[in-house]
Amino acid sequence: MHLFNVWAPRAATLSVEVGGKSLPMSGPDDEGWWDLAVASAGHGTDYGFLIDGDSKAVPDPKSLWQPYGVHGLSRVYDQHAFRWKDQGFQAPPLASAIIYELHIGTFTSEGTLDSAIAKLEYLHELGITHVELMPVGAFDGDHGWGYDGVALFAVHEAYGGPDALKRFVDAAHDIGLAVLLDVVYNHFGPSGNYTGKFGPYLTDAHRTPWGGAVNLEEAGSHQVRRFFCDNAQMWLRDFHIDGLRIDAVHSFVDRSAIHFLEELAAEIETLSATIGRKLVLIAESDLNDPRIVTPRQCGGFGMDAQWSDDFHHALFAVLTRDGLTGYYTDFGSLAQLAKALQKTFVYDGIFSRYRNRMHGRAVKDISQHRFLGFIQNHDQVGNRALGDRIAQSAGADRAKIAAALVLLGPFIPMLFQGEEWAATSPFLYFADHRDRELAQQVSEGRKREFLAFGWEPSTIPDPENPATFDRSKLNWDELSEPLHAETLDWYRKLIQLRRATPSLNNGEPGSLEVTYNEEQRWLSVIRAEIVIAINLAAKAVFLQVEQEANLILWSQPNVVVENGAIALPPESIAVIKTSPQR
Numbered sequence: 001m002h003l004f005n006v007w008a009p010r011a012a013t014l015s016v017e018v019g020g021k022s023l024p025m026s027g028p029d030d031e032g033w034w035d036l037a038v039a040s041a042g043h044g045t046d047y048g049f050l051i052d053g054d055s056k057a058v059p060d061p062k063s064l065w066q067p068y069g070v071h072g073l074s075r076v077y078d079q080h081a082f083r084w085k086d087q088g089f090q091a092p093p094l095a096s097a098i099i100y101e102l103h104i105g106t107f108t109s110e111g112t113l114d115s116a117i118a119k120l121e122y123l124h125e126l127g128i129t130h131v132e133l134m135p136v137g138a139f140d141g142d143h144g145w146g147y148d149g150v151a152l153f154a155v156h157e158a159y160g161g162p163d164a165l166k167r168f169v170d171a172a173h174d175i176g177l178a179v180l181l182d183v184v185y186n187h188f189g190p191s192g193n194y195t196g197k198f199g200p201y202l203t204d205a206h207r208t209p210w211g212g213a214v215n216l217e218e219a220g221s222h223q224v225r226r227f228f229c230d231n232a233q234m235w236l237r238d239f240h241i242d243g244l245r246i247d248a249v250h251s252f253v254d255r256s257a258i259h260f261l262e263e264l265a266a267e268i269e270t271l272s273a274t275i276g277r278k279l280v281l282i283a284e285s286d287l288n289d290p291r292i293v294t295p296r297q298c299g300g301f302g303m304d305a306q307w308s309d310d311f312h313h314a315l316f317a318v319l320t321r322d323g324l325t326g327y328y329t330d331f332g333s334l335a336q337l338a339k340a341l342q343k344t345f346v347y348d349g350i351f352s353r354y355r356n357r358m359h360g361r362a363v364k365d366i367s368q369h370r371f372l373g374f375i376q377n378h379d380q381v382g383n384r385a386l387g388d389r390i391a392q393s394a395g396a397d398r399a400k401i402a403a404a405l406v407l408l409g410p411f412i413p414m415l416f417q418g419e420e421w422a423a424t425s426p427f428l429y430f431a432d433h434r435d436r437e438l439a440q441q442v443s444e445g446r447k448r449e450f451l452a453f454g455w456e457p458s459t460i461p462d463p464e465n466p467a468t469f470d471r472s473k474l475n476w477d478e479l480s481e482p483l484h485a486e487t488l489d490w491y492r493k494l495i496q497l498r499r500a501t502p503s504l505n506n507g508e509p510g511s512l513e514v515t516y517n518e519e520q521r522w523l524s525v526i527r528a529e530i531v532i533a534i535n536l537a538a539k540a541v542f543l544q545v546e547q548e549a550n551l552i553l554w555s556q557p558n559v560v561v562e563n564g565a566i567a568l569p570p571e572s573i574a575v576i577k578t579s580p581q582r
Contacts (some may be wrong), residue, residue: 002042002076005035006049006060007223008198015050017057022050031223032199044077046398051197058194059151061201062227065162066138066154070192070432073219074154075298075479079238082166087575091178091242092129094280094304095369095507096416098407098495099126099180099414101377104136104159106473107417113155113164117171119476124175126420126488127495129249131172132180132245134378136165140191141432143218143469146429148189152231162239178242180282185228185260186214186251193436199223216254223259227266235353236271243280244305250287254580261292265302280304282372288360290346293370300422308371308411310347311340313373318536319394319402330354334523334536338481341409341525344371369507373411375402376419378427385450385460387426387472389419396422396483397571400490400555401534402574405525405580407494408504408532409514420491421484428461430469439464465504480562493553497575535568542548546578 004016004025006476009032015022018041018531041047048057048068059066061089065072080132108115113136123131135146138154146156155162164479169179188195188202195201200220206213209248215224235241245259254260265281271371272279282509283306285292292514294300317324319332331354374380375390384393391399399422418425429446443464447457461468476485498504503511504527514521521537531549537543553575560567562578568574 001022001037001040001046001213003035003037004041004047005033006059006062006198007033007227008049008051011051011201012196013052017048018045018049028344032220036336040203041076042334043076044559045076046073046133048073048078049198052181056196059192060196061151061198062153062230063138063151064153065159066151067157069157070138070140070150070297074151076161082163084166084170084240086170086173086240089173091278091280092176093278094130094243094412095367096505097130097178097413098128098498099130099372100130100136100417101414102131102417103134103145103378103472104156104429105469106187106425108476109473111143111158111473113160113168117168120172120175120454124177126492127176127499128415129246130178130180130242132414135182135184135247137184138192141409141434143433143466145382147184148191149184149193149508150189150194152183152188153234165239170424173240179240180242180245180280181239182242182245182247183232184247185231190209190437201227208251208253210251213251215254216252216260217256221256225263229264232264232268233271235277236268242277242449243394245282245284245307247284248305249283249292250553251284259301261301261303262296266298269302271562278395280429282306288347290345290361290363290366304368305372305412307377308344308373310345311371311373311409311411312375312377312380314346315339315402315405316380316390319390319398327354334516334518334521338516340403341511341512341514344368344411344509346446363509365509368505369412371411372414373409374414374416375399375406376416377414378416381416381427382429385455387459387461389410389423389426389429391422391472391487392424394396394569396487396538397555400487401536401571401573403491404494404532404553404555404575405534407491407498408527408530409525409576410507411528413498415491420488421479422487423474423478423484425475426472428468428472429463429468430472431463432466433464439478459470490555497553502532531578532568532573533568533576534573536571538570540567540569543574548579549576550578551575552577 014025014034025034025036060074064077065075106112135148138151138156139149142158161490173177202212203215203218204212215221281303284305291300292306293303296302313331314337317328318443344363346361347358352359443462446458513526522541523534525532551561554567556572558569559574
């Protein structure tokens with residue numbers, strides 16, 4: 001016996017197709033819901049909905065299993081059939097996290113959740129605490145980034161389907177790793193989205209880069225909000241995910257008295273109390289608005305953390321300097337990097353040339369552990385024309401400097417797959433749209449995007465070419481090569497130092513000092529007894545330190561500390577321990 005139900009206020013008639021038969025459903029009720037109990041249906045039964053006499057069944061908007069892809073029939077899935085072994089697991093506190101973002105399709109050569117399980121012990125030994133998966137909701141085609149998901153409740157079949165995700169989470173928990181999941185609630189993908197046949201999931205009252213905005217405030221929005229809140233709860237409750245990263249919340253258009261994020265935060269807090277596990281919500285936002293991470297009781301939206309773009313932009317611009325375009329034109333000085341380290345937001349109510357307006361608001365007394373710091377992520381690598389990583393963009397020496405500031409800085413550190421060994425495989429933008437016209441539009445759009453920046457179109461990898469996807473797969477054989485092994489050792493030492501040093505885990509605002517010289521291109525970060533000295537110049541610099549300073553970590557040979565001074569070779573970083581403050 002299975003109860004089929006669906007919200008479809010736009011349907012005049014509605015049937016469920018089961019076993020080749022069309023069975024009329026009861027409804028709609030006052031809220032637009034239809035339902036029908038079918039005795040012969042259960043786990044593994046294929047089904048679809050026939051709307052207003054359609055001859056072809058469409059998938060369930062809340063389908064838990066799409067074995068035939070996003071255009072095919074849905075399949076009934078029993079959430080209670082899986083036998084979990086992670087009873088009693090609790091995720092490490094987010095403030096102590098070292099997060100590792102990965103894309104299932106390119107993390108291993110096989111590109112599945114099951115194959116990724118074999119790499120979990122490696123991540124644990126590295127010192128990672130939280131694995132963050134890019135979206136796994138079903139999307140059109142076999143491979144893609146996942147941000148064009150359309151069957152948001154179904155695990156992408158090419159990754160292994162719903163049971164594979166449960167196996168992955170169970171295995172991660174078994175060795176002490178928490179799992180975060182990226183979810184996309186600001187739009188649906190362009191292919192395979194059938195929600196418009198059922199109800200007003202989108203509204204033309206507002207526009208986004210992906211078309212009509214998700215309906216969070218117009219007629220019917222209470223059910224749309226319910227759809228996304230149910231999705232969030234499902235991942236956390238039924239798949240034992242430990243937290244969600246919510247994509248591009250700045251694209252939400254919601255003027256309701258209770259903002260969607262606030263509603264979601266309240267529901268997840270209740271779920272956390274119910275199941276007895278600490279759950280977290282992390283937002284991606286470019287608004288520079290501290291209300292995102294301000295507790296609900298203080299008038300905020302109640303997110304536990306957000307990505308810190310200003311820190312990334314300031315650090316990247318300082319390291320690369322030449323040829324900066326787009327939002328990077330707002331950055332480039334050591335003063336801005338120092339401000340990001342100390343104040344979190346560089347643009348905290350000041351004028352942005354890129355936006356040609358005032359931008360942001362001061363963070364003030366909010367813990368810096370409410371923000372994630374990184375030099376690479378899927379966007380900041382994948383949105384570059386050639387998907388090049390920081391070691392290619394800035395050089396190996398500067399990449400080491402970046403790693404040190406990320407892992408020893410005041411924010412929650414986040415790494416992107418392969419970063420820790422300076423992987424040479426790019427992370428390109430790739431897709432696999434089965435609609436040839438749409439695929440051609442995506443390919444041509446990518447070329448036009450970078451033509452504006454002076455790129456020759458023929459040099460831009462075609463997102464729809466399978467070779468673009470294949471090139472983005474990590475090459476794990478690189479780990480045995482000396483240069484990559486050296487980089488991995490550098491990351492391990494940085495992580496071990498952070499873990500062993502209380503002052504490097506202090507997120508209180510004002511807990512670090514930064515001094516710098518713009519002309520001489522050096523910067524020094526003081527975190528209690530730890531001093532992080534950086535030289536970005538082409539010649540050596542000499543900096544004053546305490547008489548009793550001891551060198552504990554350095555990126556290049558020939559770093560010397562004596563007589564209260566440190567000599568730093570070009571493009572190097574050194575970590576020094578001074579006498580404890582009394």
